[in-house]
Amino acid sequence: MSLLDYSALELGRLIAADEVSVREATRTALDAIAAANSDNNAFITVLEEDALREAEQVQAKLRAGELSGPLAGVPAAIKDNICTLGVKTTCASKILGDFKPPYQATVMERLQRAGSVNLGKLNMDEFAMGSTTETSFYGPTKNPWNLGHVPGGSSGGAAAAVANRECWYALGSDTGGSIRQPASYCGVTGMKPTYGTVSRYGLIAYASSLDQIGPLARSAEDCAAVLDLIMGKDPRDGTSLEAPCGHLLENLSADLTGKKIGIPVDCFGDGLDPEVRAAVLSVADVLKERGAEIEEFRLPIMEYVVPTYYIIAAAEASSNLSRFDGVKYGWRAENYEDLTDLYNKTRTEGFGNEVKRRILLGTFVLSTGYYDAYYNKALQVKAVIKNAFDDAFSKYDLILMPVAPTTAPKLGESLSNPLQMYLSDIYTVSVNLAGLPGLSMPCGLDKNGLPIGAQLIGPALGEQKVLDAAYAYQQDTNYHQKTPVGGAKE
Amino acid sequence: MKITTELVDYVSVLSRLKLPEEEKVKMAGELEQIIGYMDILNRLDTSDIEPMSHTFPVKNVLREDVVEDFGGRAALLSNAPAHDDTAFLVPKTVD
Numbered sequence: 001m002s003l004l005d006y007s008a009l010e011l012g013r014l015i016a017a018d019e020v021s022v023r024e025a026t027r028t029a030l031d032a033i034a035a036a037n038s039d040n041n042a043f044i045t046v047l048e049e050d051a052l053r054e055a056e057q058v059q060a061k062l063r064a065g066e067l068s069g070p071l072a073g074v075p076a077a078i079k080d081n082i083c084t085l086g087v088k089t090t091c092a093s094k095i096l097g098d099f100k101p102p103y104q105a106t107v108m109e110r111l112q113r114a115g116s117v118n119l120g121k122l123n124m125d126e127f128a129m130g131s132t133t134e135t136s137f138y139g140p141t142k143n144p145w146n147l148g149h150v151p152g153g154s155s156g157g158a159a160a161a162v163a164n165r166e167c168w169y170a171l172g173s174d175t176g177g178s179i180r181q182p183a184s185y186c187g188v189t190g191m192k193p194t195y196g197t198v199s200r201y202g203l204i205a206y207a208s209s210l211d212q213i214g215p216l217a218r219s220a221e222d223c224a225a226v227l228d229l230i231m232g233k234d235p236r237d238g239t240s241l242e243a244p245c246g247h248l249l250e251n252l253s254a255d256l257t258g259k260k261i262g263i264p265v266d267c268f269g270d271g272l273d274p275e276v277r278a279a280v281l282s283v284a285d286v287l288k289e290r291g292a293e294i295e296e297f298r299l300p301i302m303e304y305v306v307p308t309y310y311i312i313a314a315a316e317a318s319s320n321l322s323r324f325d326g327v328k329y330g331w332r333a334e335n336y337e338d339l340t341d342l343y344n345k346t347r348t349e350g351f352g353n354e355v356k357r358r359i360l361l362g363t364f365v366l367s368t369g370y371y372d373a374y375y376n377k378a379l380q381v382k383a384v385i386k387n388a389f390d391d392a393f394s395k396y397d398l399i400l401m402p403v404a405p406t407t408a409p410k411l412g413e414s415l416s417n418p419l420q421m422y423l424s425d426i427y428t429v430s431v432n433l434a435g436l437p438g439l440s441m442p443c444g445l446d447k448n449g450l451p452i453g454a455q456l457i458g459p460a461l462g463e464q465k466v467l468d469a470a471y472a473y474q475q476d477t478n479y480h481q482k483t484p485v486g487g488a489k490e
Numbered sequence: 491m492k493i494t495t496e497l498v499d500y501v502s503v504l505s506r507l508k509l510p511e512e513e514k515v516k517m518a519g520e521l522e523q524i525i526g527y528m529d530i531l532n533r534l535d536t537s538d539i540e541p542m543s544h545t546f547p548v549k550n551v552l553r554e555d556v557v558e559d560f561g562g563r564a565a566l567l568s569n570a571p572a573h574d575d576t577a578f579l580v581p582k583t584v585d
Contacts, residue, residue: 098569100569102565102569209545239548241548304531306527307527307530307531308531311528326571327570327578327580331571336581342581344507347506348508351507357520357521360498360502360505360517360521363501364497367504376541380542383542384534384539419520419523433545435546
């Protein structure tokens with residue numbers, strides 16, 4: 001059995017007991033990455049020497065009794081839009097191809113303080129814009145369950161690396177489903193916490209009112225442990241919330257007695273693959289056995305969520321990405337006549353098609369004459385969506401719904417029709433618009449052997465409720481332990 | 491609504507992008523499809539609804555301004571495509 005068959009928490013216990021060294025764990029992961037990366041392209045940058053050096057430092061601290069947390073010494077991999085001091089952070093874009101951040105993202109500081117080792121930077125859709133990891137300038141990541149299929153996106157590298165057992169957990173980011181949807185397509189557990197609970201300082205911004213960092217891991221338990229490390233107030237992020245944090249793991253409970261779980265019938269109608277529908281609904285049966293009460297309800301906002309999301313996200317993206325101008329950092333076009341020409345050529349040649357499409361769309365919805373009809377309208381509908389969730393959570397502790405309408409599509413099928421790709425985000429984007437915590441967990445395999453994910457959504461700051469339900473489900477099922485390599489762990 | 495290549499040109503100028511002719515036509519078509527779909531929102535009467543920027547009721551928190559020295563000028567400049575010891579270099583903008 002490989003060390004990579006252990007969960008993050010199990011590895012943490014072995015390291016704490018000095019039965020496994022941090023170097024051994026790191027070496028094992030680096031070897032697995034080296035063996036797989038030419039096939040699945042999950043990593044943009046692998047930190048061979050840095051990781052081994054970091055492993056020695058962490059080991060020394062462990063021996064000196066300076067580290068004690070449950071994940072001390074457990075290596076992780078990081079999505080390439082999270083700034084890592086001195087380590088190339090490309091956002092999977094040509095325009096940031098050589099960017100080495102002069103500072104560390106807050107989440108990286110927190111992981112380091114907890115004794116994590118950074119294995120490398122993970123592939124993603126360019127600037128996190130995409131649902132398949134095919135818009136990466138560095139080539140698509142492939143789904144380890146079937147290399148002819150996409151891993152989802154935008155945190156596709158993170159989901160693929162965790163699913164393929166190249167690391168124990170990864171950090172991703174989720175603006176409209178970018179943690180949950182790839183987690184679903186790759187059969188891993190991924191969570192987007194409540195907006196404001198994890199600092200965005202050092203996360204390269206896509207849509208600031210929606211972006212949130214979170215974990216992808218093998219189980220809800222591992223996700224809880226990672227969230228305990230990264231959640232918490234940060235004065236460097238103006239939207240960071242003052243909220244209790246740090247006890248999700250120790251408070252995990254599989255007893256769902258008295259918990260009310262709502263199933264929005266509007267999310268199980270046309271357009272949902274029948275196999276996905278059946279697998280997600282079967283989650284309710286397991287949760288019921290654990291004491292939860294299940295009830296169907298109406299969430300009559302679903303037709304509005306995708307347009308609202310894409311208007312707001314594109315608007316914020318067009319503003320956020322104006323900083324990439326070929327002057328302060330990143331790539332600059334070679335031949336230009338004057339400053340305006342330098343900007344135009346750098347941005348036109350430096351950004352990929354999907355990024356340009358969203359910048360133009362965002363600029364359009366913010367432009368004079370269209371602002372009220374599109375951007376302002378979307379902000380009004382956002383309030384309607386938020387209110388619909390408030391209503392639901394006045395009755396229910398949790399909502400259960402699909403993550404995506406289908407399992408992972410084949411490579412090359414999605415990019416030809418952007419609108420079609422946007423529509424596949426229907427079950428994930430509303431969670432970001434309402435700022436809520438949402439988790440994706442594996443709940444079955446389709447007839448082609450591809451993973452199916454179920455989504456649990458909680459009220460704002462309801463991380464514990466969400467994780468408890470997922471933890472309960474994973475006590476009674478083993479879908480989260482199934483793996484594309486080596487067979488399921490017994 | 492109809493998205494013309496002229497509108498794509500206008501939005502491109504605002505975005506500091508310059509699409510080649512053949513891409514412009516394609517982009518106009520894609521944007522028209524996407525923006526047309528967004529008109530679904532007009533089915534919802536929102537005349538009495540305040541636009542929502544922040545999902546949670548966050549308030550401004552004020553503190554005394556404290557100067558913190560970043561001290562990493564060399565590191566910041568090292569990422570620039572063109573720089574000297576103290577500044578980013580760009581084409582001359584004023585004669």
